[in-house]
Amino acid sequence: MGSTVFDSFLFRDMFGTPAMRDVFSDQSFVDSIVRTEVALAAAQARAGVIPQESADVIAASCDSSRLDRERLRRDTENVGYPVLPIVTQLAGQCGDAGGFLHWGATTQDVMDTAVMLQCANGLGLIAAELDRLRARLRELATAHADTVTAGRTHLQHALPITFGYRVAVWLSALDRHADRLAAARERDLMVQFGGAAGTLASLGREGLRVRAELAAELGLRDPEITWHVARDGLVEIVTLLASIGGSVGKIGTDVALLCSTEFGELAEPFVPGRGASSTMPQKRNPISSELVVAAAKLLRDKASAMLDAMVQDFERATGPWHVEWAVVPEAFLLLSSSLAQAAHLIAGLRVDEDRMRANLGLTGGLVMAEAVMMALAPVLGRQQAHELVYAACGRVIDNGGDLAAELRAHPVVVASLGEDGIDRLCDPASYLGSAGAMTRSVVSRGP
Incomplete structure (x- = not known):
């Protein structure tokens, strides 16, 4: 049991x-x-x-x-x-x-080599799961390259972005991890054979x-030399697993937040009973997101334990080696689960584009304040433009209404931008910067 x-x-x-x-x-x-x-x-x-x-x-x-x-x-x-x-x-x-x-x-020669054989097989599975997740993220980013949504900093609306851009940011980290994984497999999967003290005497x-x-x-x-007390190879493998898990955990965090009732922009794939509560019939909890977040937190401790176990005495350690026996398998298990849960999550993720657009309007257009300020800056100077738009935003926050109406009531703004210009600048789709170009750059890379 x-x-x-x-x-x-x-x-x-x-x-x-x-x-x-x-x-x-x-x-x-x-x-x-x-x-x-x-x-x-x-x-x-x-x-x-x-x-x-x-x-x-x-x-x-x-x-x-x-x-x-x-x-x-x-x-x-x-x-x-x-x-x-x-x-x-x-x-x-x-x-x-x-x-x-x-x-x-010697015993450690054989055990370390056996672990390396296991790691070779384990990293093969991780690479395949990572590629599967990357492919699904690439499809999702492509499908929503033009889906405008609120970019958020400090949990507040910041500027408009596209949902495809957000997904491409997730994907870009995993693409870099794939490169790291390939390098680690080539560098760290080493045979161990040194005899009693490593000298092959x-x-x-x-x-x-x-x-x-x-x-x-x-x-x-x-x-090049016996590595039985130089554990950087195994440490790199486990810390890389933890790092990948952290990037997947970031995806889980974003998805879980966007699944919350107040956001309502995403929903995890659903089958009857998935994420159910024992007492609240309405609940559909974001289970896969929760599991990848938990895995990320547990993997952090695995990396910490491996770093601690690097400090070994002379030519055979008295205790640190044993730490690895528990940590290495658990790290591989955690990341395998995390990647599988994330792939399932992304494959069936429900994206509510209408809710994303509606949420953009929650602040009455304040998400476009920077766009207006930057358009006014060449005419009024950056500082005066900032102060003018800041004051307009304050009035919208205090009294309600929307930013475009507040700006149209200001003669200096109308004279500088025109009413059509104000409307154009207050359209979230008009202020996406290089989001599209960066998204296309990431998704065009391929697996």
């Missing part, structure tokens, strides 16, 4: 995905350890360190499905690490060739060749 949101039968698909759970399952970890041990034997045979026939027997005999799981659990708790218990059982499967298993390696002159062969066998990068 599950005891956390990650393994709970109730919550696990809200804080992870089945595919990512498979990547970071116990079975996957054990399989990755076995794969690493078999690959090490093959690499050492090519380098002439162990007999080829022994490597062949190891490859043919090592079978993770034949491991005694209860014995493995018991021995791992006793030893403190799973590698020795696994190697002991694998050696029994291999007969005499088992004496060449784990040759010159037990393999003599063949150590570096064995490491290179092992990296090639597993499809990982061969690093």
Whole structure:
């Protein structure tokens, strides 16, 4: 029975995905350890360190499905690490060739390499989910490139923008994350093989060749030097996951706010029962938005824990390494869920263009105050124009009415702009600046 949101039968698909759970399952970890041990034997045979026939027997005999799981659990708790218990059982499967298993390696070599194999698979899933979300955002931004809505700063109407522009801002961050993700996969997915203190001393002159062969066998990068106490690679991976989660969380925050009754500009995809309240029949809570916001907050702590675990002592850490065992899988699970929820949200997002336009008029045209001020500035000077429009806005706020009517009552403004000019300047669609050009630039990039 599950005891956390990650393994709970109730919550696990809200804080992870089945595919990512498979990547970071116990079975996957054990399989990755076995794969690493078999690959090490093959690499050492090519380098002439162990007999080829022994490597062949190891490859043919090592079978993770034949491991005694209860014995493995018991021995791992006793030893403190799973590698020795696994190697002991694998050696029994291999007969005499088992004496060449784990040759010159240390526990951390095998565990770190196994985690890197899991991370490689996990990042592949993340990249695919990120691309799916980006494609849906690109479609949404294109569809609403000309949908005028209120831009808001400090939760107040600021200037008109388009909804497509807002979506393109979301998308642009994820596009940059996709670039970072590609670079991290190339830079950080490194094989770990250094022996007892990282120097490969037990393999003599063949150590570096064995490491290179092992990296090639597993499809990982061969690093310049042993990294078992230099954890920047894993830290970069987890902090990147957290950063992506933060950008998705920003989308969730915006959507949740715009779904609120007072805004009413967006609505999450709905099926009967989705977001229902146990006591208020009318409720349709923005569940997907809430989940991606929660994931962003939890991912921040995962990044913090990894940064703390970077501070390691000498050539083998006393404790910080163990922090990663909990943090890395949970970070991948959280972001996988966040991306899946966001893709679902965006694919079926309901956009109420009429409500957006109506909301633009809530302040009586005050959202166009800057446009009027900038048009008056060449005639009156910027400071005088600002003071005049500021006073007009104050009267609208205090007495009601609308900005255009207030301006038409001011002879200096009418003389400077004309009544038609005032009407044109008070049309939100007339003051969008480069929003359209920037939106087109983002959506034209492609996945």
